[in-house]
Amino acid sequence: MREAQGGSRSALAALYAAHWRRAHRAAYLIVHDAAVAEDVAQDAFLAAVGALDRFDRRRPFAPWLHRIVANRAIDWARREALRRRVDGAGEREQLARPPEGLGEDVMEALAELPAEQRAAIVLRYLLDYTPGEIAGMLDLPRGTVNSRLRRALDRLGTQLEAER
Template sequence: MGNSADDKDLVARALAGDRDAFGVLVDRYAAQARRVARAVLGDPDDADDAAQDGFLSALVKLAQYDARRPFGPWLMRIVANAATDRRRRRNVRRAEPLDPSLVGGGPRPDTAAMRSELGERLRTALGELPERRRTAVVLFDVEGYSHAEIAGILGIPEGTVRSEVFHARRRLRTLLADWKEQVP
């Protein structure tokens, strides 16, 4: 997560029309936004589209940002909403639920060899979790947001976030432990 005071300064400059300031914010949060979008969508290309939608939506809504609050959760809420919106549209288009095989981005000969087996398993396991659950665990364990911040990002009660993270971890930790037993 970025430096809070620095973020606010960058937001103020971006609001004043400073393109470079917005560019720094994009650079700072791009990886995080892409991971969060991928947790929601599975497919990396869709995730990048959603992350881009999120950044551009944030740019349009920048005047609505409350500078008394940290910028990261505000941005991640927009990114998560953009990803959820894209997933809904994709599901309507396909008229079928998320295919867990898509979580790895589908068979791509050029990159498949680069992916670790554990990564594939984790992506598949994530894809089998409910959307809110997998987003919550990624925001908590990967991005380091607090339960309260995730509650704000996902628009759900803090207790529900704790429960979602707990259940997601139970599934993913089991998978991780099994994998470690198999690895010599």
């Protein structure tokens, strides 16, 4: 981290290699669009690099990056939802289909959740943050995070049960 702050390309590459895939996966699971997920993850890295000088090295890098990813992904998903309401178009429907295979039903059920609930699920069960940490990352009361997680799990369970 210190070397990346100093402008070392190899240190930056190492930092990137260590965090890119998880950041990208998290973004995809929230936005459900491959191209947008790539943009969100890249944008989050760019924002992180842009603010490296301000970064407190005593703190871990991953939560900082994941916070940016989650918030940008939520912003995008909200904008997209608004755009769909305004345009009435479903042009991204085909993009929302994940590759077939393991977890296809989970992906589809996840895609049916509101973006805020998806983000809570991803932060909790993919990235392993506690509800308190998620509350800090999304700037929400902890109770709100707990209720989002509860509702999301209920809906996921219901949808998956219904499909069986």
